[in-house]
Amino acid sequence: MARRPDLVVLYNAGPNVTAAKQLERAGIQTVLIDLNRLEDLGPAARTLGRLTGRNEQAESLAMALDSTAGRPPPPSTTSLAFVVWDNPPIIIGHGSYLDQLATQAGARNVFGDVAAPSAQVSLETIVARNPEWIAVLSDSAAPPAFAKRREWRAVRAVREGHFLLLPGSLFGRPGLRSGEAIQQLRARLAR
Amino acid sequence: MRWTLLVILAVLALALSVVLGPAAVPLGELLRSDIVWSLRVPRALLAFLVGGSLGVAGAGLQALVRNPLADPFLLGLSGGAGLGAVLAIALHLSGPWALPIAAFLGALAALGLVYRLGLIGGASLDPRILLLGGVAIGAFTAAITTAIVSLADAAELRNAFLWLWGGLSGASWDSVLLVALYAPIPLVVLFAASRPLDLLALGEESAGYLGADVERVKRRVYLAASLLTAAAVAVSGVIGFVGLVVPHIARLTWGHRHRSLLPAAFLGGGALLAFADTLARTVVAPRELPVGVVTALVGVPVFAFLLKRWTIA
């Protein structure tokens, strides 16, 4: 508040809602933006464009983002599971951003039938569904620690070292570089 | 007769754990299935060992602190374990065993603190101070843990709480072997204390006059029960209600003589946890419930029923 910005942009998530109210009361213009899925990118760009008075630049950006989001997905040639946490195993389900990225990159999320964005599953389910890749958000090049655990080696992709290590900066959230993320994912899967 | 039934129950719980699961494994393929041998069998065995250990630890503690509401996790161990786990993540400690080891050490640290508190005012472990100290240390460590989680960045830290809530997901032949080698020693110490624990029910003074070395028994029972609980938390997080409810259920049939109560609590606790884990894995398949939630959901009605029976008796 001390810096008196012209505009504060916040992700529309729990604690931020309260923060936004506080900032508004202090007289600082605040906007909460939904940015959970690919489809949110276009509207977000437009909103920012409107607020900063840069409507034309925003509109062209928004159209590019919309087309990325709206593109029909290619047929899936491979399967994966996103593992967010190993003990207990937490996977990404249908409808979340990562799930969308996978679909756009031509990979089927084996947990696409789980309606929630993330869910705890049994390890044996992962083994039974046998994804070809295990995708992990990680900034390092080394396989995740759980790869060495005996119970995880029942998963074929873990045994074969088929890990997709996705840097958080590029893959963590929808953003301007979402298109790039999809390209990168597609390239890695092709290897 | 009742022992036969209990053994059958235990075997049944183990069998269900192996046969049932979210991944459909046809009966004919059970023996060949990798899922069964790499995952289900060790998980069933681990559930049994952990549940049994918690049952015995709970029974021992209830006798030690002379309070039927005592639960192994009242001693502050879960708070210490949680803090250890969160610190391990926050400090980016690597290695597949980093979390369990950190949790175990955290639990031991909490154990040491509460033990030290229990010695305040003399050489005797005062049961009331053990209970109060346990609650205090538990609250203290929980507060620090929450502070770290809220201040730090990683979403991983929040997932640590999921781990702490109890789960046998980390079960493998490695962890089964570890627990199978570790648990017998504190278990034997507790079984050997069966008669002195019977005497302790009369009060420490009377127990001493009947020939029990009260101080030694208290120390051993407290340490053995705590070590069992620390190991349980390290491999499977905090699984509540097993240590509280199983001894009471066992007492309904076997009475208060610890010589039979403790083995019954072991078998009963093992069966209960194996069964609860099966439910956790199958009820919302392909998703899984934290087993600590299932034991609470099962444990609370059982507990309420027992309370009712108690106030009538």
Add this chain to the structure above:
Amino acid sequence: MNDVRRAPESMMLWLEGVSYRYPGAARDALTNVSLSVGLGEFHAVLGPNGSGKTTLVRIALGAVQPLVGRADIDGRSASRWPRQDLARLVGVVPQREDNLFPQRVRETVLLGRYPHLSLWGRERAEDHDAVDRALAACDALHLADRWLWTLSGGEYQRVRVARALAQEPKLLVLDEPGMSLDLKHEMGLFELVLGLVKTQGLGVLMITHDLNLAARFADSLLLLSEGRTVASGAPADVLTQETVQAVFSWPVMMQTIDGRPQMVPLRQPKESRG
């Protein structure tokens, strides 16, 4: 003081010149007290509250070590006795006891066999026989299968004595056993204890506040006041009018019944009090 004819080695309990002060206390709890209890003897310790009776028994049982003086049980220093060995020799009926879980009479008396059991061994036939004998001696055999919480105060006390007897001790120590018992049960308890002394040759040390019953039943009294021995010996020698009045600070009249002194407290008119 102890009779010089009594030798320490032949006594079950031998306290000589014992003094003790609790940590942080202003004065001694006991100063130079001596007491000896032999087999077949019924000793009672009397005195007002705070006179040191409980401390004396704690020292006698080795729970506390005297600062000065000697406290032996069966010829060996009381505090050096291993707990289990001591429990085979001395049975104690403390003032208070918890009962955390419901129990039957037979089970609770069976706990008295602990000093005779091995670590992993089961109870043997001889243990159950000892329980039966103990219950019979206390006239409580008919209560054997009852739940403890269904017993009257007097019955419960007899069961506790039976548990101490199940230890097959040579010495029985009771701390205020008659407290909160009604007349019938209190008399019954004293008769029981005297009977055990006579028929089984036990030594008995009893703390009691009931002067009259102690005088009627015990062979020897020890009267304490503020941690010191006021008098010891035969009841008639100890409980004289002057002594009782001095120790209890109340006017009394002494009568004799069955050759034993009995105290009758006098009423003090309001004007002359204080």
